[in-house]
Amino acid sequence: MERAIDILMFFVLNAIFIVTALIFTAYLTLTIFSAITLRKYLRKNSYVDYNSIVASPMAPSLSVIAPAYNETEHIIDNIRTLLSLYYNNYEVIVINDGSLDDSLEKIISAYELEKVNYYFDYRLPCERIRGVYKSRNRSFKKLTVIDKRNGGKADSLNAGLNVCRNDLVVSIDADSIMEPDALLKMVKPFMEAKEKRVIGAGGVIRIANSCEISDGHIQKINLPKKFLPRAQVMEYTRAFLMGRMAWSELDGLLLISGALGMFDREIVISAGGYSTKTVGEDMELVVRIRRYMAENNLDYDVVYIPDPLCWTEVPSSIKVLARQRSRWTRGTMETLFTHRVLFFNGKYGKLGLLGYPYWLLFEYLAPIIEFLGILWFIFLVITGRLNWPFFLLLFGFVYFFAVSLSIWAVLFEEITFHKYERRRDVLRLVGTAFLEPLLYHPLVMLMSIKGNIDKLLNRNIWGRMERKGFNKS
């Protein structure tokens, strides 16, 4: 019996070897892919002149849709930023999602708005639209404001889609700050499309905490002073510059961040618009439009642009972060469950064979397995059964590998966009890479578990972001 167990252990060991080797190979491959893609992008981009499309009459028409809920503090500045983007042929649609504060009144007054007789239909489901506003002042002719009953972000985006008329739509959080050339960079893949139709494009989201903002524009980029947002800088850098870039190249991208994404309006409407049944409407939309294209045998592309295009404030308190991560987890669960047909389904190509399984196994299930492992670890410590030398070795193995991946991400940032100009900021980011696996990651894992529990208990809270506000320069 003992011998049988030992032999079994031997095989389990080898299985662990194989799994480990596979995981490491996968990560190193993704890192290499990202490096190649970034290099290719930067080299190509160095020959691109974006000015040629700024005023071109041939450039596609865009609608920027920005839902806002109780954003009274920043809404005026943020709309001003949206109205001053470098692009000619675009409109801005701000949706007041039943705000309880004075956002609407402020916008009406600042932009000289009045209610117009706007005709539209509820092609996509959304809450009742109380009014559509346009400005008397022709300087703000690009601006349309929709006032509607509260229905959440997805509902607001659907309202915007019902009202807008342009070929491409850009969804953005009203509290985010777009880079002035963001539209130029995002529209490029759509304009370059030939055989394959580009249906979605995402850009890198950067963290604006501690940055200096003036008139709705980033004036000085600083690394967040507090550890929690700084750890998120590390997390975002890794996720965007390494993960999403590689997945974009591998055609397995499942998520374009809700903070900034550009989509083909016709496809979004044909696929049914944003789902109001999930709190992860950004991921759900990408999966659904990809599914729609695959089911209709249409060639398509979803692309990612490594340029930092949008700045957003991230939670700086554990309480707010917990709410945000719980929502992300619930969103992932809902999307994966809704589109479970994709799982290892060859009909959907890389989406079914690569993207979906990765998200299921590594993004969704990983924190659960981790959590069970920690419970098991505690049990072993209490009962004195833990093999300490092996545990410490394994811990060192995981820790150093994780840190080295983060340092790769810092390097990618440094050799690509090096947004943090001060050497001190770079060093602090490196320091964060060492602390993050010990202090931040366990926290995020627990928040993800909370998300699972919330979902099981049907606690569908959106999670309000409490903003500290940007530093005014």
Added chain:
Amino acid sequence: MRIRETYLILVLGLIFSTIGSASSHGQVTADTLRAVTTVSDTLRAVTTVSDTLLAVTPGADALRAVTPGADTVHADSANVQTGLAKGEHFTVFGSYASRVLLRFKKSPLFITVLYIVIIYSIITLITLLVIILMHRSRLIHDLKLKEYLLEKYQKSLMDYLFEEEKQDEAISELNRIASNPMNRQVLINQMIDLSVNLKGEIREKVQKLYLRLGLKKHSMRNAYSRKWHNNVKGFRELAFMNIRDANDKIIEALNSNNEILRMEAQIAMVRLADGNHYDFLDLLEKPLSLWEQVTLHELQIQHNLKVPVFKKWFGSDNESVVMFALEMVAWYKQRGAGKEIMKLFEHKSEQVRFTAYRVCGDLGLKMAFPGMVKKYPGESFKNRLEILQSFAKVPQEKYLKFLRSVLDSEEDVQLQIEATKAMENTGEPGISLLIRLMKKKSEYRNYQIIIRHVLDGRIY
């Protein structure tokens, strides 16, 4: 994200570790050890690769150094001997394996891999840190150097162009710069930047200087390089300096798979053409993307190039070339192409027909409208919308009946609005018809709301 997955490994390892500890309950018995050692022997036999791994692992030495009795090649540990035949000799690996077994109670290969990855990770992160710091210093240095060189070269170029008495001195200085491969590219870039803003004689002087300094050789080498990014530089430089020696290579690149190279080749062809700037369109086999079309159009405007009669490309097999030609016909108001545009209503490509409808509206080609009315019922939604928008651009009273029928029959809001706009744009006859419709109560159509939208001047 990645940290999460690496933690997975930790958890898997933890679960595994408990299997081992549970079976021995913290005490390695002689029997268990024997059994494990047998497994280890098997492992040794099966995985000879471990020896190689160990040999290349710097950590093995480190391990030996911190392990008591590490130099002993023979397994003289009583515990180990219990499980092995006396006097049996081990290899270095055997000794290492037994020590690993004693310490970790795990497969030596597994432990070795863990050591390797730890060491790899530490070495990687130290190396990356050094690269990050060096890169930052290099960035600052390069920036300063570039600024200095630009200033210096600009001065020499200005002396050559505008200061007769300093010309010889400037040429010798520029010759010195051009002889250094590192600085040559900076000099060429500077000359190109300069020539963009120059015209006539002065520009020719820059081109002469370029030839005199032997920089053509550098550009030709780039144009024929096997690396696409060098080709791009070469094409650009040759095009700016009006040198046609690499035209064969540029023509070849017109159908390259690399879109940047392709676009640069198109730009170079436009610049280098003797008058027929767009003749290269006949050579295009790949689709001309919208991005490329916009770039070519901008180039045309920027350099005030001679405008060809674009309708000659309406018969091209390349749909994107037809669309580009249509766009240009509209932009340059080439109304003489009316009949040829109308023929494109029958084009097999929906996108070409779409552009043709739009161009008819832009050019105000009234003769094309009966054809559009005819095509309307069979067209896609997008094309129907475009047809109606053209009607709004060229308001004609005689089509009110058609537009009214569209308003009555179409279910889509956008189509209704465009039809109403077209009616409104006809002026008095259209507006009175709309007012009559507003008063008319219909159980099928809420005309009031549509017409109010269109008549609201605040909606642009």
